[in-house]
Amino acid sequence: MRRLSPWIVLAVPAVWGVSAAWWTPRGPLTPTQALWSVALSALVGGVVGRVSRWAMLFAPVAFVVALELSRVRVSGPSVDAPHLSAFGLVALVAGRGLHGLLTVLPMIVGAALTRVRGSGRLRRAGVALLAAVVVLVAVAVAIPARTPPILGPDGRPLPGSVAELASVDAGDYRLSVLIRGQDTAAPVLLFVPGAPGGMEMGSVRHQLGALERQFVVATLDRRGGGGSYAALDADPPVSLATGVADTVAVTNYLRTRFHQDRIFLLAHSGGSLLGALAAAQHPELYRAYIGTGQAVNLPETDRIFYAELVERDLVDRGPPPYGDFYSYEPIVANSGGSIGTVNTSEYPLLARVHLLNSMMDTWHTQYPSMQSIDLRRDVPRLAVPAYFVQGADELRGLAEPFAEWYALLDAPRKRLFVLDGSAHRPMFEQPDRFVDAMAQILADGVITGS
Secondary structure (H helix, E strand, O other): OOOOHHHHHHHHHHHHHHHHHHHOOOOOOOHHHHHHHHHHHHHHHHHHHOOOOOHHHHHHHHHHHHHHHHOOOOOOOOOOOOOOOHHHHHHHHHHHHHHHHHHHHHHHHHHHHOOOOOOOHHHHHHHHHHHHHHHHHHHHHHOOOOOOOOEOOOOOEOOOOEEEEEEEEOOOOEEEEEEEEOOOOOOEEEEEOOOOOOOOHHHHHHHOHHHHHOOEEEEEOOOOOHHHHHHOOOOOOOOHHHHHHHHHHHHHHHHHHHOOOOEEEEEEHHHHHHHHHHHHHOHHHEEEEEEEOOOOOHHHHHHHHHHHHHHHHOOOOOOOOOOOHHHHHHHHHHOOOOOOOOOOOOOOHHHHHOHHHHHHHHHHHHHHHHHHOOHHHHOOEOOOOEEEEEEOOOOHHHHHHHHHHHHHOEOOOEEEEEEOOOOOOHHHHOHHHHHHHHHHHHHHHHHHOO
């Protein structure tokens, strides 16, 4: 048995490392995954700790080496080699740092607990403290996501309303969708957010709650973001085509769920490329397309951003497009974007910690495939009414291509709302005026029969 002891101390954690690389290659992304990771790691530590007093040192090393070697098939800032930048530091802490907190630390504690009974008081106190940390972490990550009910005047849930977090089947993976509305018979509005991996459920509920009086508002977490982060590595790989397919899949779920032949489609920024393509390819599904912070051609937008950045900061970098996320870091940091409202019950603690990593990983995976689309060429016409709510101070890299596309776009009805004082996120910068514009769009649809 003694001859086998060193191999057991290495082999059991290595098997767990290989399994973890297959199951959670970017680390635990859901409360369930986190709890099982803590429990299994503590169990592995307990098993090998009974075999050797060196288990606290060698078991975590074996686990980490096996994990890193086994997940080389996965790429993205959260799992690639560390990068010396602000975003790189975030990727390291929220990626490998969090993964270690949920696996390596419980393994050490599990091994220590088997050896501590005959130890001194100080050592027992240290192990107890580490065990308490593991328990607190497990409790914190176990709190599930939820959305509060819509209340009536009596303070009770409003009859006929809907307020839930749904999980929509999109093939080999599932997508998280927040659905809220005061009346389930109201027109359905699907919102597709902008940034790859972005999280807008909290922003929509907190700032656009008035829309719930007019629509059943469905806010999608695009694949790779928020509640849909765990779907990032499923097949087929994330791309422009899968983004459009996901939009259509959620659309069909909502049509069936609420018994409506067609719904309204609202999309922002990068998500508006997916929205415009979905509306162009499947006009039978939509009453109208509404773009805000409308994107048209990402390479042109990024080149304008780059030129402005060079003029302002003298960045010594060739013009885009680039092949990795970190090359876009100066543009992302200086484009005036927002990460949205994440301190909200719609996202569990894990999703909030993973916010920037989910954006970076999804950007890394999906952004290259979105370079080929130019709505001026690919969507010269829409068979559904087209509405746009734009900020008067929109970034030039987005405003100029949009002006060209809007001028040539052919649609049964076309209307532009410009909100003074707003820039790239008018729906959240001036929510009252945005809701007013949406009310006009809804009334326009009733009048025209769209």
